[in-house]
Amino acid sequence: MSRLIRALIDTGALRHNLATIRARAGGARILAVVKANAYGHGLVQTALALAQADGFAVARLEEGITLREHGVSQPIVLLEGVFTAEQLREAARHELELVVHDALQVHLLEADAAGHRFRLWLKIDTGMNRLGFRPEQFPEALRRLKRLSAPPLEVRLMTHLARADDSPEMTRRQLECFSETIRGHACATSIANSAGVLGGMPVGGEWVRPGLALYGASPFADCAAEDLDLRPAMTLATSVIAVRFVPRGETVGYGGAWRAKRDSRIAIAAVGYGDGLPRGLLNGTPVLIGGRRAPLCGRVSMDMIAVDVTELGQVEVDTPVVLWGAGLPVEEVARCAGTIAYELLCGVSQRVPLELR
Ligand SMILES: Cc1ncc(COP(=O)(O)O)c(C=O)c1O
Incomplete structure (x- = not known):
């Protein structure tokens, strides 16, 4: 890993x-x-x-x-x-x-x-x-x-x-x-x-x-950063740490907040509210898995999230994951948590290392 x-x-x-x-x-x-x-x-x-x-x-x-x-x-x-x-x-x-x-x-x-x-x-x-x-x-x-x-x-x-x-x-x-x-x-x-x-x-x-x-x-709800010629300075990134099969009808994560409507492939990624990812993120919030969008499923845990990658094909342990940043605007993710980009950016927790590029 x-x-x-x-x-x-x-x-x-x-x-x-x-x-x-x-x-x-x-x-x-x-x-x-x-x-x-x-x-x-x-x-x-x-x-x-x-x-x-x-x-x-x-x-x-x-x-x-x-x-x-x-x-x-x-x-x-x-x-x-x-x-x-x-x-x-x-x-x-x-x-x-x-x-x-x-x-x-x-x-x-x-x-x-x-x-x-x-x-x-x-x-x-x-x-x-x-x-x-x-x-x-x-x-x-x-x-x-x-x-x-x-x-x-x-x-x-x-x-x-x-x-x-x-x-x-x-x-x-x-x-x-x-x-x-x-x-x-x-x-x-x-x-x-x-x-x-x-x-x-x-x-x-x-x-x-x-x-x-x-x-x-x-700063505007109706105008994307790209259209203002702004580039995201932070990309919050992690990796897939497990990929599992979840049969139709079973639930994923705490509280059973997401139920598989079909036989599903679920990727588990190493990020959670302990890193500053809001626990209130909704089912369906986009996550980039290997550069492609897939929906969050179930509750955000302290150290992990689950993502439905049934449609993505090749996803395995170590596949890169992006929560926001290049390719996925933090404003869009913030809306899925009922908050604003400011709060997500400021909320990245101390255990997350910052790597300068
Ligand atoms: C007094 C003052 N000026 C400027 C700013 C920067 O605001 P923004 O991040 O919306 O550009 C803030 C942010 O809260 C502020 O409190």
Whole structure:
């Protein structure tokens, strides 16, 4: 038995997707979003592969520090900022940039006796209702930042789009709210995520913040990644570890969730929810067996799945299996689990080795 579960990371695809995004970004600079272990692709290796990015964005302080410790020298933005004086010091020590989305964070900066200086990204909530100052709170927040005893290196303004993938109307309202709120302030801005960059509506801003598209998945339900000139960066691959005959009428796996309607050949592949494959995947979810599609049958177990290969002919122990990636879009598999590509990619578990190509 040669190759069991692994995630093959195509660094050429990462670079290609960055170039695709750059071509669509209207001259904006690119903060590559590499939070959550670069959406499962490996934080450090992804950032190193994306050396042409103008900066990186992460969610947590530890992610930023890890990037610095591995020699990443581009700007790194902490999308949630910091929450304690200790974190503030650490962020300064590693020259990280801070999103400021709450009065508590303004207060931390005001109370910083050591006078650390940062590039700050003041976040305005234009309708997402998650993080950010409401428009009426913005002028006061900006005034306080500009009056810090250790003045910021720069203040940039940002917001986040809630429905750039499916509601031009909502996006239009958010853009109007943002431009009205910041009117008269000559600061660089950042608005667009992947859907904001690749959607039909020009969103503007000097910086864009794509995540999902870098990894080669489409943010839109009605438009395939291929049609956006994006290539899948992760292929989740394993092998067949057994092939068995299941007579008509018998069931396969826990709960007997699949019953053979005919005499069937069933391939067992070494991947399960212990690797991050959702247990909720439906019977019939496509799996590539030796490069050809075959339907999942029965429940996903912790370490194994069963696939009906009756129609495929030659399938044996060691035949390669692909769960998603090249030849099988992760978005399609996500739909079969009632979720989104983001969750599948981020959910690849720690026991799955990442192999760079
Ligand atoms: C603030 C912020 N900007 C950008 C992104 C990237 O979004 P996407 O992966 O949809 O491009 C995210 C992702 O959740 C985010 O939270």
